[in-house]
Amino acid sequence: MSSLLLRRPRVPGSRLARPLAALLLCGTALAMLPVPTPAMAQAESPASYRFDMPSQPLANAISRVGTISGWRIAYSVALPAGAVSAPLAGTMTPEEALARLTAGSGLVVRASGPRSLVLEPRPADGAVRLEDGSELLETISVNSTASPVDxxxxxxxxxxxxxxxxxxxxxxxxxxxxxxxxxxxxxxxxxxxxxxxxxxxxxxxxxxxxxxxxxxxxxxxxxxxxxxxxxxxxxxxxxxxxxxxxxxxxxxxxxxxxxxxxxxxxxxxxxxxxxxxxxxxxxxxxxxxxxxxxxxxxxxxxxxxxxxxxxxxxxxxxxxxxxxxxxxxxxxxxxxxxxxxxxxxxxxxxxxxxxxxxxxxxxxxxxxxxxxxxxxxxxxxxxxxxxxxxxxxxxxxxxxxxxxxxxxxxxxxxxxxxxxxxxxxxxxxxxxxxxxxxxxARYHWVPADxxxxxxxxxxxxxxxxxxxxxxxxxxxxxxxxxxxxxxxxxxxxxxxxxxxxxxxxxxxxxxxxxxxxxxxxxxxDADGSLYYGDAGSLLxxxxxxxxxxxxxxxxxxxxxxxxxxxxxxxxxxxxxxxxxxxxxxxxxxxxxxxxxxxxxxLSPTASVIVSPWEGxxxxxxxxxxxxxxxxxxxxxxxxxxxxxxxxxxxxxxxxxxxxxxxxxxxxxxxxxxxxxxxxxxxxxxxxxxxxxxxxxxxxxxxxxxxxxxxxxxxxxxxxxxxxxxxxxxxxxxxxxxxxxxxxxxxxxxxxxxxxxxxxxxxxxxxxxxxxxxxxxxxxxxxxxxxxxxxxxxxxxxxxxxxxxxxxxxxxxxxxxxxxxxxxxxxxxxxxxxxxxxxxxxxxxxxxxxxxxxxxxxxxxxx
Missing domain, CATH: 2.40.170.20 (TonB-dependent receptor, beta-barrel domain)
Structure with missing residues (x-):
């Protein structure tokens, strides 16, 4: 597990609609997609995924949801000791999946950014108010990674x-x-x-x-x-x-x-x-x-x-x-x-x-x-x-x-x-x-805190x-x-x-x-041996x-x-x-x-990614x-x-x-x-x-x-x-x-x-x-x-x-x-x-x- 500090995001504003016009050569591929405006992009419903998971330790189940969906999932408090999830089957959003897995645990699910969710206690969680109006949570544990296929x-x-x-x-x-x-x-x-x-x-x-x-x-x-x-x-x-x-x-x-x-x-x-x-x-x-x-x-x-x-x-x-x-x-x-x-x-x-x-x-x-x-x-x-x-x-x-x-x-x-x-x-x-x-021999240390x-x-x-x-x-x-x-x-x-x-x-x-x-x-270290080649005549x-x-x-x-x-x-x-x-x-x-x-x-690398809408x-x-x-x-x-x-x-x-x-x-x-x-x-x-x-x-x-x-x-x-x-x-x-x-x-x-x-x-x-x-x-x-x-x-x-x-x-x-x-x-x-x-x-x-x-x-x- 790794950890990071998350802010509750401000209300998003208008997104960039037409970045990198030089990539018009990709227009044919884009024709396969719906082309929403920025406003439409904000209104799109989250993607759904197929889940078929047996009952297992709650921490494992949460991590599995992240692996299947590729979403980032984090939580700011310790999970209930010995908590075991119920079986989960069906097609649903990651937020719905987490809500079912954590039902009765005292945790709620909140979106923290694009393709990111946070599990946290119900209100009165002690979050610190920042000058810009956002809230700074305590250090939280990240328990999922993007699917290698995605x-x-x-x-x-x-x-x-x-x-x-x-x-x-x-x-x-x-x-x-x-x-x-x-x-x-x-x-x-x-x-x-x-x-x-x-x-x-x-x-x-x-x-x-x-x-x-x-x-x-x-x-x-x-x-x-x-x-x-x-x-x-x-x-x-x-x-x-x-x-x-x-x-x-x-x-x-x-x-x-x-x-x-x-x-x-x-x-x-x-x-x-x-x-x-x-x-x-x-x-x-x-x-x-x-x-x-x-x-x-x-x-x-x-x-x-x-x-x-x-x-x-x-x-x-x-x-x-x-x-x-x-x-x-x-x-x-x-x-x-x-x-x-x-x-x-x-x-x-x-x-x-x-x-x-x-x-x-x-x-x-x-x-x-x-x-x-x-x-x-x-x-x-x-x-x-x-x-x-x-x-x-x-x-x-x-x-x-x-x-x-x-x-x-x-x-x-x-x-x-x-x-x-x-x-x-x-x-x-x-x-x-x-x-x-x-x-x-491969060693890995990733403290939760x-x-x-x-x-x-x-x-x-x-x-x-x-x-x-x-x-x-x-x-x-x-x-x-x-x-x-x-x-x-x-x-x-x-x-x-x-x-x-x-x-x-x-x-x-x-x-x-x-x-x-x-x-x-x-x-x-290459250690070559001697042999006779060229019809056996040349060492x-x-x-x-x-x-x-x-x-x-x-x-x-x-x-x-x-x-x-x-x-x-x-x-x-x-x-x-x-x-x-x-x-x-x-x-x-x-x-x-x-x-x-x-x-x-010395060799440099540089890249920029522009996401006009999700996906x-x-x-x-x-x-x-x-x-x-x-x-x-x-x-x-x-x-x-x-x-x-x-x-x-x-x-x-x-x-x-x-x-x-x-x-x-x-x-x-x-x-x-x-x-x-x-x-x-x-x-x-x-x-x-x-x-x-x-x-x-x-x-x-x-x-x-x-x-x-x-x-x-x-x-x-x-x-x-x-x-x-x-x-x-x-x-x-x-x-x-x-x-x-x-x-x-x-x-x-x-x-x-x-x-x-x-x-x-x-x-x-x-x-x-x-x-x-x-x-x-x-x-x-x-x-x-x-x-x-x-x-x-x-x-x-x-x-x-x-x-x-x-x-x-x-x-x-x-x-x-x-x-x-x-x-x-x-x-x-x-x-x-x-x-x-x-x-x-x-x-x-x-x-x-x-x-x-x-x-x-x-x-x-x-």
Whole structure:
């Protein structure tokens, strides 16, 4: 709990009716809404919400009302000792819900501002009269937070939330499938290996985007040959409780050294397993799917056609999770197992690409050596993952969460140079393996009687052991003992980190204020191993070195009036890198200079939110950030990349205009409309690019800063839920993508040999989900349509060695569930209903995606 001082508001005056006229581009979206005048806005009735809550401690029930509605709820006196609420069911306003819960308790409900309520004793509460006629209450306890689903639609800037329910509707075939439908976010190399490599608005890799799992960072970077490198994050979707995404520089504790955005993955908590009002809970889940077959032996070249059915159990997953909730502690433990074989590609769709050569003439070729309807080698997975979390509450207002998670996976993965457009041969190679150990300790202190303290302190560590295979194309003649060269590349990375932060809330003469401030630091230690590469003749070393990144930040929010909120912040980020590679391994003619690098920068953020009436916000945002060079860019490694320790950090200067809509009771009682429309213009100065290195014969490339890269476009996301019917929608369209080299004009094209060409997203992506609920919500049926357009910057035929092409595609999925009993749920889905043959956007190799897949699931809760 936290606390603050509240004033009884004065009688509101006229509100701003037409702020930010520059946002007329959003008028089409606004046409969906009633357009009240300021007077009408004051007369609107509060929104209603559906509540279905069992009897429980009164404090828990009050908090639950706030969570469901997203309203702020506070009270200024202690609740009656041992008070238990009556069950609450039905559609009503938050004020009505609280009135029912507190009936007979001597408390009354009062509105304290937009979407804010106060519980207080009946008159004679001892409030202090102020000179302006308002009353200053005693310090009160805040017991609710905005729903994570609603929060992106009340935030200045682009953010998204992926709920556990959305992940479970269409269980992901690959871990990165969880981002389908999130505008501006794509998981690269989604079908090649088991990791996620997240692209946000064209930025990807080299620590530009931070992906955290319970606040921890898996700083793993792997060389992929001509296709560059990838940043890898491993987590099983069955253990995910929700995902929160912020796009662009992040001004909070997790934003140090990040310019692309932050993806925060939360694993299961006790609240995901134990129902409200209960002390124990268990969830058991199992699923089986067709379109999977056990991988064949290494060096197999003959691809199988057809594919097994559900009865073959070659594509299954299962998990068990249990939780305990007590007054002074919570415990949750879970284990997940996933065994999926090589999948089969679709049978319908384009199999060829058309690109322009250097003379501007069209060139046509095969997208992939894999034919429609055939087995796709190196797509299997055999994973086990477990977690345990214990939350201790040793004293009132204090909590300490301790956690451990282990991820262990043997999976198929192929070197991009083996599966390329226009090639004809493929083969099964050895399975890669990854083990990730994660340790967390998270402390939270929020005294009920002090609004200036909402303190958090976290420490964490991750340890990654990876063995990836790098395979070379070649002839296979078993009778002569001739096989192409394949080599294992072991690497170990350990990352340590911690954050401290505090939020202070207080009243000023200008309005309610909040200050969020803190510091963070992380230390990446990559310990590369020696191995023989290049057909076994060249001794090489995986990435070795250390990199530290930290930051100090402060952000302030002022709610100046009911319709105006101002935000501003500063953060100072700093870094250091050290190349720990063995100089004896570097060729004599490289003339490499080993030296440490460090630096820092102060970056501001500012935003304004204007709310002409409840449920509608206009916002403007400006944010800067710094991304220090990664170890891969500045240190020596096996990637034949000439190291450049003199690289300067990338600097982001982003601005965004948008609107948020969060309205209820539009068409039927209890319905809700969520929508966000934004225009973004992201400029990245001193963008680091891979370029040709003509002075060396072995180190084909090096890295250097170019003038800048620019990504701008429009995003739309949201949904409408009326209970019996619901829809979710998203759209992302890039209006401009360009790269500007030093002394050269900007071009809508990637630089020759640059990693960045692999990161340029589709010009247009759009997703639409439609669903209905029936039989008191026991039955849910729905469909999802996902369209992906062409690359925002056309790929030229000369870049096929570095970048995998794709053609636009539209995939249609079906999903459904039926609650047989309060404890048993049946799930079914059909993914890629049209059995489309296609290659995922941002794939790093020419591997087609899975064809039609039928999946059945069963979930039991006890």
């Amino acid at each position: 929060l992106p639609f009340e935030t200045a800037g682009s953010s998204s939330h992926i709920s556990q329910e959305q992940i479970e509707r269409l269980p992901p075939q690959s871990a990165g499938d969880i981002f389908i439908g999130t505008p501006g976010v794509i998981s690269s190399m989604n079908r090649n290996g088991a990791a996620m490599d997240v692209n946000i608005r064209g930025l990807q890799g080299q620590n530009r985007v931070k992906v955290t799992v319970d606040g921890t960072v898996q700083a793993s970077s792997t060389w992929r040959g001509y296709q560059g490198v990838d940043d890898r994050v491993y987590v099983d979707p069955d253990l995910i409780g929700g995902v929160d995404i912020s796009k662009g520089p992040d001004s909070g504790a997790e934003g140090a050294g990040v310019i692309g955005g932050v993806v925060g993955i939360r694993t299961l908590n006790v609240g995901d397993i134990v129902e409200e009002g209960k002390e124990y809970g268990v969830r058991i889940r199992a699923s089986d799917a067709d379109n999977g077959i056990a991988p064949p032996p290494r060096f197999t070249t003959e691809r199988r056609a057809g594919g097994p059915g559900l009865e073959d159990f070659e594509n299954w997953s299962g998990s068990i999770a249990a939780g305990v909730r007590q007054e002074n502690f919570d415990i949750v433990a879970a284990f997940a197992k996933r065994n999926s074989g090589n999948y089969f590609s679709g049978t319908n769709g384009e199999t060829q690409y058309t690109l322009l050569n250097s003379q501007g003439r069209p060139v046509t070729g095969d997208l992939s050596p894999y034919l429609p309807g055939t087995e796709v080698f190196n797509t299997s997975e055999n994973m086990g993952s477990g977690l345990i979390k214990a939350t201790l509450r040793p004293a009132e207002d204090h909590s300490l969460e301790l956690g451990y998670m282990r991820y262990d996976n043997d999976y198929g993965e192929v070197s991009p140079s083996v599966v390329r457009p226009n090639s004809t041969s493929t083969r099964q190679i050895g399975l890669s393996s990854t083990i990730v150990d994660t340790y967390t 002090n609004a200036l303290i909402d303190f958090r302190a976290n420490i964490w560590a991750t340890h990654i052991d990876e063995v990836t295979w790098y395979a070379f194309p070649g002839v296979i003649l078993p009778e002569w003992g001739i096989y192409p060269h394949e080599t294992q590349r072991p690497s170990t990375t350990t990352t340590y980190g911690g954050e401290v932060s505090n939020v202070s809330r207080f009243e000023t003469r200008l309005g309610a204020a909040k200050v969020d401030y803190g510091a963070s630091y992380s230390w990446e 090489q070393q995986s990435l070795t070195g250390t990199r530290g990144v930290g930051g100090i930040y402060a952000n302030a929010e002022l709610i100046a009036t009911e319709w105006l909120t101002l935000n501003g912040g500063l953060r100072y980020d700093f870094y250091s890198t050290h190349d720990g590679s063995d100089p004896e391994l570097i060729p004599d003619n490289w003339d490499v200079e080993f030296k440490d690098k460090s630096g820092g920068r 509608l916000q206009f916002y403007a945002l400006y944010a800067e950030g710094m991304r220090p060079p990664s170890l891969r860019e500045s240190a020596y490694s096996e990637s034949f990349l000439f190291p450049n320790p003199d690289l300067e950090p990338e600097i982001a200067r982003n601005w965004e205009l948008g609107l948020n809509v969060l309205r209820s009771d539009l068409l039927v009682g209890g319905d809700k409309l969520r929508m966000k429309v934004s225009y973004f213009n992201n400029n990245y100065e001193d963008y680091i690019s891979r370029v040709d290195h003509t002075e060396q014969t072995i180190a084909y490339y090096t890295t250097r800063n170019i003038d800048k890269a620019v990504f701008s476009g429009v995003e739309v996301s949201g949904g409408y839920d009326a209970g019996f019917i619901f829809t979710e929608f998203s759209l992302n369209y890039y209006t401009n993508v360009e790269f500007c080299d030093l002394g050269e004009p900007c071009v809508n094209d990637g630089l020759n040999g640059d990693y960045g060409m692999n990161h340029i997203p589709p010009e247009l992506t759009a997703t639409l989900t439609l669903g209905l609920r029936a039989f008191e919500d026991r039955l849910v049926l729905g469909a999802r349509l996902n369209h992906v357009g062409a690359r925002a910057v056309p790929l030229s035929a000369s870049n096929l060695s570095f970048t995998a092409p794709w053609v636009p595609y539209t995939v249609f999925d079906l999903f459904g569930s039926y609650k047989v009993s309060p404890n048993l749920m049946l799930n079914a889905s059909v993914e890629n209903v049209g059995d489309l043959y296609y290659i995922d956007a941002l794939a790093n190799t020419a591997m087609p995606s899975p064809g039609r897949t039928v999946r059945l699931g069963l979930t039991g809760t006890f």
